Amino acid sequence: PADMGDDLERVLLSEEQLGARLDEIAAQIDADYAGRDLLLVGVLKGAVMVMADLSRRLHSSVEMDWMAVSSYGAGTTSSGVVRILKDLDADLTGRDVLIVEDIIDSGLTLSWLLANLRSRGPASVEIATMLRKPEAAKVEVDVRYVGFDIPTDFVVGYGLDYAEKYRNLPFVGTLAPHVYGD
């Protein structure tokens, strides 16, 4: 296959920058949840990288569960329609839950997910996201841990896809215009 690097315009956040920020967030989570049993809920598929890298930086043992929801399909803009493709295995009753996401764009996915998980009787539900696009917000979502606020450019890598590709880039970058196909 062709080198993914040929499809990129520029690197927005390097692997080193992402890792350094995750060190800080993991230390905050360790402090905030000291002495409690934490359940990390990763949102497939985009959150796979941040879930793996964040969880490995925590000093206490956590449980991990996964939910698959989709609002984007193959396009580059949010439809606002959220579907559950795979539900959690865990019972959330009385649990301290931390949702782990790659990016908050319009906020529609997470605001829906927050309401859904809060209806299941957890002790607490908070959010950790690697990226957030403040200028793209259609709904405000109260987020406890944010890696980086970024501009509204379409970004890929570190779990984020364009038509299911580029998720395996170890950094976050913007796509070159020729990739959008014209």
Ligand code: PRP
């Ligand atoms: C992307 C991303 C977030 C969501 C953010 O997921 O991973 O989950 O969109 O967008 P929003 O704030 O506008 O709702 P997507 O639906 O593309 O599924 P994926 O994680 O499988 O790529």
Ligand code: MN
């Ligand atoms: Mn996602």
Ligand code: MG
């Ligand atoms: Mg996607």
